[in-house]
Amino acid sequence: MKRGDSLYRRLLGWLLLPLLVLGSLILIQAWVDAQRTADRAFDRLLEAASLAIAEQVQWQDDRLWLDLPPAALEMLATDAEERVFYSLVDGQGRLITGNAALPGDPRQGPGDADTLLYRHIDWQGLSLRQGVRRTRLEEWRVREPFEVRVAHSREGRDTLAARLWRANLTMILAMAALATVGLLLAIRAALTPLTRLRRAIRARDPRTLAPLELSLPRELAELRDTVNELLARMRRVRANQERFIGDASHQLRTPLAGLSARAELALRHDDPARWREALVAMQATSARTARLAVQLLSLTRLANPEYRPELVPLELNAIARQAIRDHWASCHRQGVDLGVESAGGEVWIRGIDWLLAEAIGNLIDNACRYGGQRVTVQVQAAPPRLVVEDDGPGIPSQRRLLMLRPFHRDREDVEGSGLGLAIVDGIARTHGARLKLSAGHDGRGLSVALQFPGDTP
Amino acid sequence: MNRLGRLACRGLLLLGLVGSPAVAEETLNVPAAPGSGPGAALVVHGALDLPQMRPLLEGFHREHPDLAVRYRNLTTLALHERFLARPDEADVLLSSAMPWQYRLANEGHARALESPAARRWPAWARWRQELFAITFEPIVMVVNEAVIERFGEVRGHADLLALLERHAEALRGRVVTYDPATSGAGYTYAIEESRLSPRYWDLVAALGQADTALAETTGEMLEGLIEGRYLVGYNLLGSYARERLADQPQLRIVVPEDYALVTQRLALIPRQAPHPAAAARFLDYLIGETGQALLARETPLGAIHPAVEGPGTATSLRQERGEALRPITLGPGLLATLDDLKREALLARWRREFSRRGER
16 A cells, blocks of 8 residues: 555644644744843843943043943853953944944934943854943033943853753643644544444455444445445345346246247157147247347346447438338238338437347337337437337326336237337437337327437527 | 983983073974974963973973974063964963953954863863963962061961051061052952952052052062062962072961962963864863873972862862962953053052052
C-alpha cells in the first residue's frame, strides 16, 4: 500500500499540518515576546544609568561639567559582563566627555521635556542597545540642553531572552506532544468502527447474501446501508436467475419428453410409414427445441450487463425491408398480410443489424401466432422508431409489462416459448432504446415500438 | 649574570638584553629550540621589568621550546599608545594600567581565550574570557621601625590618620605618597579609595598638613625610605616593596588591616594578534598552575591561582587579611577612571583637600 493511501495517515497528516503551522507561529511569537520582555527589563538599566549620569551634570566654568558616577556605568553591566559605553553631548552636538562617540537621538524633539529613546545600533562592529536621554540643565540662570547617551552590548538581554524562550519552548513542546498523542488516540478511536465493519465483512460466509447487521456511526451506517441495498439487488437478481433456469429447464424438458414419448410410440409399431411419420414429427419438435435453445442463449447473453457489443451506424428502412423479405414467405403461407411503411428519408441509428433483424422477426412471429391478419412494419424518422403493428386481439394495458418477462405467455393455447418479447426487450436495452407496447391503429391489436436514442425533437 | 651563564651553558636558551635609553625600550629574546619549524613566534608587550619577566619566559620556554618569544618592556603609557598605533604588532599585552587594559577589552580589541584554565579562572580576576588578571599585588604602607617605637603600631588607615593628625610636626616632610596628578597608578588608587570611604579626604588633608612629599613611582618612594629621608610611605606597590626591602629590617611593610587595595596586572590577546595560537598558549601558561606557581616562587608578584600558596599569593593574603582585601574591580567602573572631567574633578578635590592646612 502506498503511504498516502492510509486513511489513518491522511487524517494524521491533515491534522498535524495545521498543528505544526500553529506551533511554529506560537514559537515565533514566544521568541519575539521573550526578546521584548528582555529588552524591557534591561532598558530599565539604560534608563537608570542615564538618569544617574544626567543628575551629575552641572554648569561649571562656563561649560557643562560631569562628575561621572562609576556606579552608573557599573549598573549597565550585569552578570553577563556587557561592554559599556557612554557619552555626554551638549546642545550643539559637541562631545563633552565619554568613552565612545555614540550616535544621538535623530528626532527633532521640542527640547523641553525629558525624552528617552531606546534602540539597537551597530557601533564599530558591535551590536549594542542604546539609550539616549535628552534633557536640559535646570539651574538658576542656565538652561542648557544636553544628551546623555549610554549603550551596552546585548549578552545579558540575549541570555535572558533565550532563557525565557527555552522555558516557553519546553511548555510548547510538551503541549505539542500531548496534542499529538491525543490526536493519535482520537484518530484510532474514530477509525475503530471501520475495522469492525471490515472484520464483519471478512467473517461472513461468502455464499450468503444476508444484510449486514452492525451498529455503526452515521457515516459508516450509510456505507452499510448501501452495501445492504446492493446485497438486496443481488438477492433479487439471483432469484430471477434461479427462476429463469427453472423455467428454461422446464421448457426444454417438455419437448424432450415429447420426443421420447413419440419415439417410444413409434417403436411399438413395425410399420415404416409410422416411423416416418414419427420422424417427421420428431424433426419438427427438435427444430423447435433447437430454436428455443438459441433463444435462451441469446436472452442469457443479452441479460448479461457486461455484454457491450459495438454499435455501428445502420439505416432503419433497409433493415425493415430486409426483414419483410425474410418473413414474407412464411407469413404468406399462414395467410397473413405483411407490409412495410418506410419513412420519407433515410433514418440512421447506431445498432447491430442481426440483433435488430432478430427483434423484428420475433415481433412478426408473435403477431402471426397471436392471431394477427395484417402485420405492418413501420419506420419513423423523428425520433427514430421501429414499430410492428398488428390487428390481432391485442393485450390489455395492465398486462403489457408482464409480457416482457421470460416464459410468460398471455394465452396457454398458443404454441410458443414465451421468450419473444423478453428477447426484444433485451435487444432494446442493448441499443439504449425504449420498448413501448400500446394498442394498435384505432384501438385494435398491438403496437410494439422501439424508440432509439437520437434526434428527439 | 650567574643565571645567564648557566643558561648559555645549557645551549638551549639565548637571552639578549638590549637596553637602549634613547628609545626607552628593553627587549628580551628567547629563540626557539633548534629543529622547530619556522614562523612559530610570539611577541609580548608588557609593562613588567625584565627581572620579573625573565623567569616567566624561561618557564614558558621550557614547556613550549618550539616558540621564539620576543618580549618588549614598555611603560604602561607607551604600551597603550603603541598598541593603538599598531594593533597588529603584539600577541599579548600585559600591563598594570588596569583602566586602559579594561578600556581596550571593552571596546572589543581583545580576543576571547577559550580553554579549561580560562574557564576555571576566578570570576573576580577576569572579565568575559578576554581580560585576565595574572598577579595579585596589595597596596601597602611602609613604616620605619623608629616611628613605631616612638608613636606605636600603625596597622591601618585609621592609625595612619591618627598618627598624622597627632604628630604632624614630628613627621613634617617625612611622609611620602604617590602624586595622583603625575602618576596613573596614584590616580587610580585615589579614585578607588575615595569611593571606598569619605574619610579618605580626611587622610588627604592630614597628609597635606604633614607636608607630605609626592612621588611618581614606588621605586622613588622606596629609595627615599631606605635612605631615611622618609619615615612613612603611603600607597606603595607591595610586590616591589617586598623585593626591595627584603634586606632592610628597619622598614616594616604594613598591609593595612582595615582595607587594602589590591592591584592586578591584566593580560589580553589583541584581536589582530599576528600569532593568536601562540598567544593563547602563553596566556594559558600564565594562568595555569605551573605558570602561577613559578610566578609565586620566583617573582615578588602575587599569584592568583587558588591552588598556589606561599608568601604574597592571593590565597595566603586572604587567609591573613580576609575581608580587608579590596581587589580593584574589573568592571565598567574603571572606565570612569579614564573620564577626563572625572579626572579633573577628582584632582581638583584632591588638591583642595591636600592644601587645606592653612584653614586650620
